[in-house]
Amino acid sequence: MDVTPLLLTFKLAAITTLVLMLIAIPLAYKLAFSSSKVKPLFEALVTLPMVLPPTVLGFYLLVAFSPNNGLGYWLNENLGLQLVFSFPGLVVASVIYSLPFMVQPIQSGMQLVPRSLMEASMVLGKTKWDTLRFVVLPNIKPSLLTGIVLAFAHTIGEFGVVLMIGGNIPGVTKVASIAIYDEVEALNYGNANAYSLVLIGISILILFITFSYRNFSSLNK
Amino acid sequence: MIAINVDIELGEQSAMKSFHLEWKGNSKQFITVYGPSGEGKTTFLRALAGLEKPTSGRIEIEESIWFDSSTGKDIPVQERKLGMVFQNHRLFPNFTVAQNLQFAIKGKDCPILELLISKFELKELLHARPNSLSGGQTQRVAIAQALVQLPKLLLLDEAFSALDSITRNRMQEALCFFKERLDLTVIMVNHDLHETLKLSDTVLLIEKGVIVKSGTPSEVFQNQVRKGKSSTGKLLELKQENGYYLCHVLIGNQIVQLKRKMDQSNQLKLGDSIDIEVS
Secondary structure (H helix, E strand, O other): OOOOOHHHHHHHHHHHHHHHHHHHHHHHHHHHOOOOOOOHHHHHHHHHHHHOOOOHHHHHHHHOOOOOOOOHHHHHHHHOOOOOHHHHHHHHHHHHHHHHHHHHHHHHHHHHHHHHHOOOHHHHOOOOHHHHHHHHHHHHHHOOOOOOOOHHHHHHHOOOOHHHOOOOOOOOOOOOHHHHHHHOOOOHHHHHHHHHHHHHHHHHHHHHHHHHHHHHHHOOO | OEEEEEEEEEOOOOOOOOEEEEEEOOOOOEEEEEEEOOOOHHHHHHHOOOOOOEEEEEEEEOOEEEOOOOOEOOOOOHHHEEEEEEOOOOOOOOHHHHHHHHHHHHOOOOOOOOHHHHHHHHHHHOOOOOOOOHHHHHHHHHHHHHHOOOOOEEEEOOOOOOOOHHHHHHHHHHHHHHHHHHHEEEEOOOOHHHHHHOOOOOOEEEEEEEEEEOOOOHHHHHOOOOOOOOOEEEEEEEEEOOOEEEEEEEEEEEEEEEEHHHHOOOOOOOOEEEEEEEE
16 A cells, blocks of 8 residues: 555645644634624635535636636746645645634634633733733633644545545645545555545544543533 | 713613713722612723723823724723723633733733732632632732732722622722822722722712712712601611611612611611601
């Protein structure tokens, strides 16, 4: 069994999760405490990847990132960045696809933080950033962990979007889920089984650690 | 000098929706905001703190304009340099008591930290987590936390409500000590008449979202019941003293103090209606 697709999968999941943390935490903070009338529109847009068939999302990302079209052309011409059939393209697509899986638990956790705690922090002269860092995030650790784990696990399991935007280039875009599909197509059930068992084992391990931590946190409250 | 003249509209979910709060007076004094529940006392504090944005008006504290709708000025809450203890105040649950105090310190350290710990009797609590504290202990830490940042204005929303009477007296003394030491203006929402009379230099009486009366406690609570006129009021407080009952009765905006014989008052309870006629 070639381990490259597995390594590529975990590399993709790790980078996607890190990028998502930078985007999802401020986005969830904004959505949790905004009273803007356009907030439901933003919430709908963030949640959209959760309900759309992955192939639909993959198709439009493929069109958008294509060097022949506006955004893809601009990225290619100005930044020399080609997102179609490349690893950076997979990261961008994965970030968009897994965004709601990280934003939603974090947003829900933030909404449970008592408003009075945040007001108390502001009265003490703390900035919004300090309040997020020292008051909000430390009090939503289980939600934060759930968001991180869900995004990581969801990226490991991606298939449709990855296939549409990345294709099947060994060592570049051929992740474990594509490799399983490939092996089944070639009737190599043994290899497909090996890849699948690794993914199942890793998924169970991640979820076990998450739930153990959540139970430990709730017992120590 | 403190000058506030603001109109505030609250959301649909609030019992009272509009407030007009207007008052001008000296700073560096102990001001009590008194009045029935839900009529604007907390909103008054929140407007001063910058947590409630007035629809129009102006707030000026010691020659510094904090809010002025005509110029669009609205100093953010973080920059108003005040301390505030909320009703049902919550400490930061991820910190110990010591860390809660440390978090509030502006700059490297606070010159009165040890004094605050001693006066508010916090030494034994420093390593405790907020969820292990009683309501009274939480209020003591909350007041110390508000003072540790050395504010010039301290806003207290029923900050002693969870304290027993003995501790309450000690905390009143501690508060008065720091008021003098830090040259503070203290504005406190209070329902306790004795405490209001004891601590206040000025009382603001709020009813239905409007400051209806202000002045010294004796001016605000003076007996305006005229001779020969009978009135009915509600019993606010009943205290046994040297063979008689000392009653505080609310008639309109005035609190009347009267003595009643023991045998006349045995059945009385707080909130009862009492008829008074001054001969």
